[in-house]
Amino acid sequence: MIGAGWQLQALFVALAIYAGAALAAVFLPRRRLGLVYAASAAAASLAVVAEISAFFGEVVLKEHLPVGLPGVGLHIRLDGLSAFFGFIVNVGVLMTSIYGAGIKRDDLSKRIEPLYPAFCGAMNAVLLADDAYGFLFFWELMSLSSWALVVSRHDDPESRKAGYVYLVMAAGGTMALLFAFGGLAGASGGYAFDTMRASHLTPLVSALVLGAALIGAGSKAGIMPLHAWLPLAHPAAPSHVSALMSGVMTKVAIYALIRVVFDLLGDPQWWWSLPFILLGATSAVGALLYAVQDQDLKRLLAYSTIENVGIIFAGLGLAIAFKSSNIPPAAGIALAAALIHALNHSWFKSLLFLGAGAVLHATGTKQLDRLGGLIHRMPKTSAFWLIGALAISALPPLNGFVSEWLLFQAVLTGPVFPEPILQFLSPVLGAMLALAAGLAAACFVRAFGTVFLGRPRSPEAATAHEAPFAQTLAIGLLALLCILGGLLGGLTAFALNPLLVEYAGAAAAINTQTGPTPFSLIAFDQGRAIYDAPTIAFFVAVSSFTTMAAIHLFATKKTRRSPAWDCGFPDPSPATQYTASSYSQPLRRVYGGVVYSATETVDMPPPGSLREGHFRIRFSDYLWRFLYVMPANALWAISERFDLIHYLTIRRYLVLMFSTLIVLLVITATFM
Amino acid sequence: MTNAYDVAHFLAGMMLVCSFTLLYQDRILAVLNTFAVQAIMLSLAVAWQGYVRNAPDLFITAAMAFGLKGIIIPVALNRMVEKLGIKRGVDQVVNVGVAMFLGLGLTSLALLLVLKVTPGAASFTREGLALALAIILLGLLQMILRRNAVTQIVGFMSIENGLILAATGARGMPLVVEVSVAFSVLIALFVFAVFLFRIRERFDSVDVESLDKVRAARAHR
DSSP, X not given: OOOTTHHHHHHHHHHHHHHHHHHHHHHSOGGGTHHHHHHHHHHHHHHHHHHHHHHHHTOOEEEEXXXXXXXXXXXXXXXXXXXXXXXXXXXXXXXXXXXXHTSOOOTTHHHHTTHHHHHHHHHHHHHHBOBHHHHHHHHHHHHHHHHHHHGGGTTSHHHHHHHHHHXXXXXXXXXXXXXXXXXXXTTTXXXXXXXXXXXXXXXXXXXXXXXXXXXXXXXXXTOTTSOTTHHHXXXXXXXXXXXXXXXXXXHHHHHHHHIIIIIISOSOOGGGHHXXXXXXXXXXXXXXXXXXXXXXXXXXXXXXXXXXXXXXXXXXXXXXXXXXXXXXXXXXXXXXXXXXXXXXXXXXXXXXXXXXXXXXXHHSOOBGGGOOOHHHHOHHHHHHHHHHXXXXXXXXXXXXXXXXXXXXXXXXXXXXXXXXXHHHHHHHHHHHHHHHHHHHHHHHHHHHHHHHSSSOXXXXXHTOOOOOHHHHHHHHHHHHHHHHHHHXXXXXXXXXXXXXXXXXXXXXXXXXXXXXXXXXXXXXXXXTEEEXXXXXXXXXXXXXXXXXXXHHHHSOSSOOOOOOOOTTOOOOOGGGSOOHHHHTHHHHHHHHHHHXXXXXXXXXXXXXXXXXXXXXXXOOOHHIIIIIIHHHHHHHHHHHHHGGGGGOOHHHHHHHHHHHHHHHHHHHXXXX | OHHHHHHHHHHHHHHHHHHHHHHHOOSHHHHHHHHHHHHHHHHHHHHHHHHHHTOTHHHHHHHHIIIIIIIIHHHHXXXXXXXXXXXXXXXXXXXXXXXXXXXXXXXXXHHHHHHHHOSSSOHHHHHHHHHHHHHHHHHHHHHHHBOBHHHHHHHHHHHHHHHHXXXXXXXXXXXHHHHHHHHHHHHHHHHHHHHHHHHXXXXXXXXXXXXXXXXXXXXTO
């Protein structure tokens, strides 16, 4: 007999399974560790069912557990927003668990398997927490367990550096969130979210809370310029964990931001949207300029995550701007764009990372210029990866297009803003997003082309093998989700309406009922914008097949294989192919000097000499140098100056304290 | 009621005078005696409060102040000084004139501050608080301006006197807190005593400068 509110109990059971799996993994022998993934998949499936039911039932379930801080306990709440993000988390966990079951157990297993379910459970628990203490506790648990997974290969110095940077950023981020919740709780210290919702903050405190939340959640989501840890840490983790960190954990950070800004902080001011829009646009374009140059397949994907987080930020910013300008339908569209993009990105980014993991496993390398030609040896992985690459480049009829289409609908509503700054910014944002879309396509053409097409560039790539069944199954399921998410995008958007009403104040912003087909997605009204994915898919399919048929009809029916035109010299070396760096050279020439001060040096041998020529590119990461290295050095220098204080006499210490006290008293006496 | 004010202010003022005496007095036995006088003044002030406000628990506080700080601690310190054989005068870091000026400055700061910050409170509380704050600041100053460990301890104890005065002047601490503070001061005395004998064993002196030399040697090692 299932009573009301069973969803929350089901989630508790799922959390218990995660915790049990984490504990059991410590004691299980290595060959039994696959059970951890079975348990995680079971927990994730249960949670997905519960969250779907809670989301469509529009239930709000609350619980108060007597654990945690004495006298405060732990508040738990399951509402539409946490159910939606819980769905994202648990679908991701389900897929990576299926993939994980196909991983061969090796020496690393003992370091990965106990932490994997702990990480999954912590992400789930963050979404359920309904007070600041519980939220921060599980947030920190999430950070620490993922950190431990990042440093699982700690004998590698790169991995250690990634772990160090991640730890510093995560600690700073949690600190910022602590301040944000402190500001929300106010002097009376009501740390339950219900109390925060009811309280009214002064504009200054609201602004400070907003800034702290942006730093705290933004650093976890990887928004520029707080992204430095992400391209280091995400690739360093085992691939299925990379998929979780990039695809899912960044969404938990987005959830935190939505929870604080749209829910707890009360009515927005129009200028709150500015940091979101500016950071979002910068991240979208900036991160792709790095991604399009990068030689490491997994790091490239991590940069692309920053880009997508930027797009989500832009959507959130527009939603805030429209909501504060009292244009609810547009706010609903923008928020829907952000939410659907979060969902979509969790799917295609998990797909791409898992695919990269399969490639890494098959070839032992993730350097683009050592891969190539894998489409012949890993046909399934290649096909699924291509779908993911198309989806992330926002091509219709796949899922990435749905969210970007909605976002552009919101951008195009920009001229109705009352504030001139926003009127000015919205076309700029549109241009930046369009540039980002183009760069993303370039980036993934380059990645797919170098990894899967052409001839193998190394013996490892030439002898690669297809991934195990469980891994291709997980990647294939994600590809299926990307296709379905695209075709049924209208329905997804329609299902979000309750959330849009609650957080953007938009009643029925998304309407699918009045369209020409049941799947059409209508922004605002039918006369303005309709996107009908199945129709477009049908059109694309029909026109492609007609073209193909026509070519085969009028040309030849046979598939011919022949050597490529090589100026008459059939060249056996694969180094003469187009490479990843040659593909990105035009973009490097255009943006390189400004964005990463790329300098190219060509060293040609003089005529007649037989020595090799050399071509070198040097990069310098401005952001890393000015925002991370220089402040860190300054901090060291200051600390060394203050080191003198270590060696004062007792009386001088007393004088120090005494004079501080006197100064404070004098200030009080003067200004009170 | 004006009588109640006058007596309370007289007693608190006497404590302040004792603080000034502690600041310039450079013979160690005299310092200990002055401290005893200050503690007795404190116990009288607390008892007067208990009588005026009809609060019997304040008499317990007064009795403790008298017993512990008026008798036991000065006697213990006296015996310590004898055992340690400290006969010479106490050396100050700055000369008496400067010390007095600093003391005056701190007292006026305390008065200014309290009178300005607490305009709403009853006038008795305000002035009592101001005097108590002055005593606390003077105690701190004494700890800084002295080189001898024993007089630094006396400075610490006189800070505690100021705190008790402030507490009784406002509303009075709960008795439990009062008792525990009193005992912690007693325990602090034991710690100080052990510490003193150890320093003395090591360096043949209780001048804290000799400690500093050790630290400095370590710092530059």
